[in-house]
Amino acid sequence: MVAAVPRPEMSGPRIVVVGGASYQWVPKLLIDMVNTPSLAEAEVVLEDVDERALPEMVDFVRHLTGVKGIPMTVSATTDQREALSGADYVVVTISTGGFESMRHDLDIPERYGIRQAVGDSVGPGGIVRALRNIPVLLGIARDMAEVCPDAWLLNLTNPMTTLCRAVTRETPVKTVGLCHEVTGAQFTLSQLLGADFRDFDLTVVGVNHFPIVTEMSVGGDDGFARLQQLLAEPPADERVGLMLAANQVKFALFERFGVLPAAGDRHLAEFFPGFLTEESEWGTRWGVALTSIADREVWLDYYKGEFARLRGSTEVPADPSGEMVAPIIDSFERDRPRNLPLNVPNHGQCPDLPRDAVVEAMCVADASGVRGRDAATAPPVLAEWLRRIVASQETTVEAALTGDRDRVVEAMLLDPLAGRIDFDRLAQMTDEMLAATKAWLPQFA
Amino acid sequence: MPRITVVGGGSYHWAPSLLTDFANTPSLRGADVVLHDLDQSRASAMADLGREFAIRRGIPLSVVAEPDRRAALRNADFVVTAFSVGGFDSMQHDLEIPERYGVVQPIGDSVGPGGITRALRSIPVLLDIARDVADVAPNALLLNVTNPLTALCRSVTRETDVPTVGLCNEFVSTSFVLSLLLDCAMNDIDAVLGGVNHFPMATELTVKGKDAFEPLRDLLDDVDGRQASGLWMELPDRMAYEKLSTDDHWTKGDVLANNAVRMELFDRFGVFPCSGDHHSTEFVPGFVHARNDFGRAWKVHVYGLATHKSDADDDVERYHEMRDGDDVPRFPSGELVAPLIDAIVTGQERNLPVNIPNARNVTNLPDGAVVEVMGTVDGAGVRGRDTTAIPGVMGEWLRRVHTSQELTVEAALTGDRALAHDAMITDPMCGHLAYDDVIAMTDELLEATAQWLPQFQGRR
Numbered sequence: 001m002v003a004a005v006p007r008p009e010m011s012g013p014r015i016v017v018v019g020g021a022s023y024q025w026v027p028k029l030l031i032d033m034v035n036t037p038s039l040a041e042a043e044v045v046l047e048d049v050d051e052r053a054l055p056e057m058v059d060f061v062r063h064l065t066g067v068k069g070i071p072m073t074v075s076a077t078t079d080q081r082e083a084l085s086g087a088d089y090v091v092v093t094i095s096t097g098g099f100e101s102m103r104h105d106l107d108i109p110e111r112y113g114i115r116q117a118v119g120d121s122v123g124p125g126g127i128v129r130a131l132r133n134i135p136v137l138l139g140i141a142r143d144m145a146e147v148c149p150d151a152w153l154l155n156l157t158n159p160m161t162t163l164c165r166a167v168t169r170e171t172p173v174k175t176v177g178l179c180h181e182v183t184g185a186q187f188t189l190s191q192l193l194g195a196d197f198r199d200f201d202l203t204v205v206g207v208n209h210f211p212i213v214t215e216m217s218v219g220g221d222d223g224f225a226r227l228q229q230l231l232a233e234p235p236a237d238e239r240v241g242l243m244l245a246a247n248q249v250k251f252a253l254f255e256r257f258g259v260l261p262a263a264g265d266r267h268l269a270e271f272f273p274g275f276l277t278e279e280s281e282w283g284t285r286w287g288v289a290l291t292s293i294a295d296r297e298v299w300l301d302y303y304k305g306e307f308a309r310l311r312g313s314t315e316v317p318a319d320p321s322g323e324m325v326a327p328i329i330d331s332f333e334r335d336r337p338r339n340l341p342l343n344v345p346n347h348g349q350c351p352d353l354p355r356d357a358v359v360e361a362m363c364v365a366d367a368s369g370v371r372g373r374d375a376a377t378a379p380p381v382l383a384e385w386l387r388r389i390v391a392s393q394e395t396t397v398e399a400a401l402t403g404d405r406d407r408v409v410e411a412m413l414l415d416p417l418a419g420r421i422d423f424d425r426l427a428q429m430t431d432e433m434l435a436a437t438k439a440w441l442p443q444f445a
Numbered sequence: 446m447p448r449i450t451v452v453g454g455g456s457y458h459w460a461p462s463l464l465t466d467f468a469n470t471p472s473l474r475g476a477d478v479v480l481h482d483l484d485q486s487r488a489s490a491m492a493d494l495g496r497e498f499a500i501r502r503g504i505p506l507s508v509v510a511e512p513d514r515r516a517a518l519r520n521a522d523f524v525v526t527a528f529s530v531g532g533f534d535s536m537q538h539d540l541e542i543p544e545r546y547g548v549v550q551p552i553g554d555s556v557g558p559g560g561i562t563r564a565l566r567s568i569p570v571l572l573d574i575a576r577d578v579a580d581v582a583p584n585a586l587l588l589n590v591t592n593p594l595t596a597l598c599r600s601v602t603r604e605t606d607v608p609t610v611g612l613c614n615e616f617v618s619t620s621f622v623l624s625l626l627l628d629c630a631m632n633d634i635d636a637v638l639g640g641v642n643h644f645p646m647a648t649e650l651t652v653k654g655k656d657a658f659e660p661l662r663d664l665l666d667d668v669d670g671r672q673a674s675g676l677w678m679e680l681p682d683r684m685a686y687e688k689l690s691t692d693d694h695w696t697k698g699d700v701l702a703n704n705a706v707r708m709e710l711f712d713r714f715g716v717f718p719c720s721g722d723h724h725s726t727e728f729v730p731g732f733v734h735a736r737n738d739f740g741r742a743w744k745v746h747v748y749g750l751a752t753h754k755s756d757a758d759d760d761v762e763r764y765h766e767m768r769d770g771d772d773v774p775r776f777p778s779g780e781l782v783a784p785l786i787d788a789i790v791t792g793q794e795r796n797l798p799v800n801i802p803n804a805r806n807v808t809n810l811p812d813g814a815v816v817e818v819m820g821t822v823d824g825a826g827v828r829g830r831d832t833t834a835i836p837g838v839m840g841e842w843l844r845r846v847h848t849s850q851e852l853t854v855e856a857a858l859t860g861d862r863a864l865a866h867d868a869m870i871t872d873p874m875c876g877h878l879a880y881d882d883v884i885a886m887t888d889e890l891l892e893a894t895a896q897w898l899p900q901f902q903g904r905r
Contacts, residue, residue, distance in 0.1 A: 252880070256863070274870075274880030285881075381867045384848045391841040406713070410838045413731070420877045423709070423731030 020046025177343030454480025455487025
């Protein structure tokens, strides 16, 4: 075990990554950090319940700081409270039960006629995943309230909305949920419209993985008009064709409702009952592929390969990853205001939704914190879908906190994917999922 | 004596019941009843029945058939609207087209694809009537019994100043079921209601002022084996219940089994749906599903067009029996039109379930939405009696249905096809279809019923 080495003489922020042995997250988050001048003197602490990968993560970060020649320090620990003591920022990237638990999230609903494209935000998988992760995240937040009460909790863990909501509902810890989906959609749009990524300004309303762009300015022009034009007469370009084929759900919704849902189609499809259906060959007709555990295992191998490659490289990639952890910390540290799509409690940024529900909207982040920038409303039908999702999410949080099995059934009843099946079988499916994952659900024991 | 105009007054279903109740209500025995119908011969036939009642009873009830609608409405005190646009010809499409897409509707007259399309047909007609009422009978109260009740009443209260009340007999039949289960008289039952028509929920239920939820729960839990006990009266044949107990008499367990959906909802969510299961299931996804033989496993009575038609044949037969008889039926029809008019005319306060604009009566729906609540009716008119909130999941379902109903009204008023799509997408019965199918099914319904949807023609 690598001991934590305090560096009291340094002035940079103490940034703790809980789930700090993640091959998926640590490389990109840390590359962004070493590329951010205001974080050059940061004190990075990697904390994980699984100590096996920690030494090589620490080596990796030291390699990065060495190549960059910056004084950033790194240490690792398996002791959560020790890691959190004195923290300024706590980044959380956890997965309770990993693939072993996630397998049940997908397999059991499939036997009941529900196929999930991802299974990490809503749907039966998203709900049960929330039940597993909420107590763990709350444990972190409660420790934070004691040992670093002024720190920011920057949550990257899914399901983002319910997890952030549990913390903001139950603790006073400053919490923000960060997700790259809007950024990814903006990147796709910049490619499609041949516009500079930085020229976009979006107004966003919704929840995580179902954020809806209600206005889109591209260098001051009406981006929606340009998009409509493109969809009406798509240029005969292979790349454009591929991008349109990979985004059929969002463009179908755009054409119908005049606003643009800005997450990957595999996420969006889970927020509606009508896309992942037998009739569409479980999303195939919409170009949505279902992410399986086998796919995730392939991805993990890729992350590990990439990790090894970066460790052996004498260069640090200069491109930003698209994750918002380093940028938001930079905005806090330097009081440099940035507009970012963030998940925080609704204090007016989404008038369609109940106050204090966690919503995703464009916010301003600076030294004074995070606040909503706009007050946007969605068209009636999409506003209604959002309200339905929020009702299920609020019930999910309540279920996770109370360990009440009936609350879980209720969250499922209200969910767009789970709620499609027969009333009795829904309760049966819920019980089966709770039984299969009970090792990770102490509150239901 | 009040002037009561019935639009759709040639209805075999409604006219005989209304005339019977008027003849049996002392304050209405001298009423001036005007029957108006597009089919004047039917209106005349009903007027004949009304006059026959007056002679048999020796009462001054006046019943005339008036083919001119504005003349019929002129100076009315009460206008009852009971009509169906397109009858079975249009309704056939409401049921058959959705069924091809996998949506089986037990009734198809309140929500669901059938209820929505029916609203699109009926709203312009009702609004036209309401505008005539505003012109020629400015003091009238509009009593609508036409389905879908909620969407129709909402369009009138949204677009005109005509005071409007929607009336439905489901609470009455629910009271009968409860009287069997709780060994009490129907009139002893009272409830605090919140919801929309065909989906009103009791948040409190009492018998002679005492809580009835507790005894109902005990019955569900079969405390002391009380499900085996018999009923205080024989079940009328028309209940069409399936007998499950092996005893030679009907048991409370039989009644529970034939009301399985509302008992399940009560057991799980703690509020009691006060309409028949064939209605409730159209508001809650999961009960009418391929996995449970579209509700039949829950003993939901799936009507189908054949049953609707045979009900209509029964109505005709009943009319002839009444006309050829020598008395006036003594039994109240169970419809609430006469009791409501009586309460207003005599000033005798009465509590009746009514569909009226929400005024903080159901706190989880917006004010102005048409809600079904327990009303107080007296000489001053009709108002909501209680304030209640529908909790948890049932509250959320109610909110969802409300959204779809508001979109339905908007679609009916504008003739905007995209809004009709929107209403279907948010509806509990068809919203779960494959996305493409919701659109295709809606278009097919609008196409098949185009002759009754003038507001949608000439638009995209």
